[in-house]
Amino acid sequence: MRLDLRDLTVRRGLCPVVDGVSLAVAPGEFVGLIGPNGAGKTTLMRAALGLMPFDGLSSLAALPPAARARAAAWLPQARDIAWPVSVADLVALGRLPHGPGGDGAAAVDRALRRMGLAAFRDRRATELSGGEQARVLIARALAQEAPVLMADEPIAGLDPAAQIAAMQVFAAEAAGGRAVLAALHDLGLAARHCTRLVVLSGGRLVADGPPRAVLVPEVLGPVFGIRAHLAETAEGLVFQPVAMVGDEDG
């Protein structure tokens, strides 16, 4: 199961928010979807899942809803927990598409362990801190154990250790044979952990390739308006934005 988008276009009124994007994410890939605010990252992912009307083709949206729910897990940006349910019950919601029974309880345990939440399983989810809630919601998506995992800014607001841990989990999910697509704003973490970066700007796909090839001045300047330092070190790729373009003192 892979994610395949061909010529995907989403219009708000007449104005295209996502404009003719073609993109494939294969099993084993951890693709970072990057771009400035308003570039259309969220819209692209929601349309790909069939959660909003679009033109073009999406391999996921073509599936009936029940099959799609087994094929793809979606972690929205809004961290919504409406009721004071226990952490284990919340994570178990990821098993809904699979029906009762089966491997459900084991999948919930695996997801809790991977996010370091085993000790939290009986706590009320609404009483956790924001960062802990974010990890619980990631665990919910993991428990779905779908071949495709899509996440919208999953690590925003987490502490540095939790951010690295979450990125390592996503990378491990990909290495384990899933196709992972995550919208990210932290380009440094994206550079280190993603196997591939896709750049969206004004709804168009403007760059697609390994982090080294994408995080170059020709992309960073026009798309993000920044200059950055990129270096290959003994610890891997290091990326640090240093100044806004045109800000020559920086």
Added chain:
Amino acid sequence: MTGRWLLPALGLLVAALFLVSLVTGPAGIGAAEGLAALVTGEGAAGLVMREIRLPRAILGLAVGAALGLSGAAMQGFLRNPLAEPGLIGTSSAAALGAVIAIHTGLYAAFALALPLMALAGAAVAVGLILALAGPRGRALSLILAGIAISALMGALTALALNLAPSPYAATEIVFWMMGSLADRSMQHVWLALPFLGLGAVLLAATGRGLDALTLGEDAAESLGVSLTALRLRIVFGTAALVGAATAVAGAVGFVGLVVPHLLRRAVGARPAALLPASALGGAAMLLAADIATRLVLPDRDLKLGVLTALVGAPFFLHLVRRMGREGA
């Protein structure tokens, strides 16, 4: 109380209150004698038991369950603990239908005119809410449409009162709107039960969708839940339950609001688990309240809706205060 024992315990409570309701009343029939007469149907006691107390107890159970179930479903769907089943306008529309039946004198000519008009009112409200909010709209549009419909129905009810043909009719309208289970017959039971059954079947199947909505509308849809189908089930199910409940019992408030609150913690706050618990809890609460109306002021005809509001409102204040302290 652990989740496993909650439903059996509530079931026993409902059964006990049902029996107490059967043996409570002004006719002065002993408990054993009354229950025996209910079975045999012989004599004056048999008539009282079968024609007066049995329908009253059945309606108390069924209406209470309807209000509890629809309250839990509405709170789950709107993801809001302050939602109540009347929110989508069906109870005020059903009340308007009943008020028109009283106002025009139709109910004096034909006994079932009142509940039938109330059901028609609820059906009109469903049509209006689907036209206003659209079949695919989200929760907020449903709330706004419900508020608009409730306001319109309330205004028309006030107009009917204002233009009441006689002070007697006005009094009748006011008393009816306070809600009561007194003097209901088996005809009311047979009229209400099909709609109550239909509504219960529609809402019983919403558990999975309501659970998924804990994560928000977007995540729920990605889990394979059709929000459009869920919304239609909620609107039609709630309308059938609340419309039929209002048709036979009048406006009984606070049950659908308070009962889900009371039981939420006991079921681990899971919306699907709350549905059956809240149905049983609502039945218990309404049976208890209806028994209380006969015991507290036996000769003053204390109205059921007045009692549930008198008990429910302070209790709700307590819950809100507790919620405020916990910051949840």
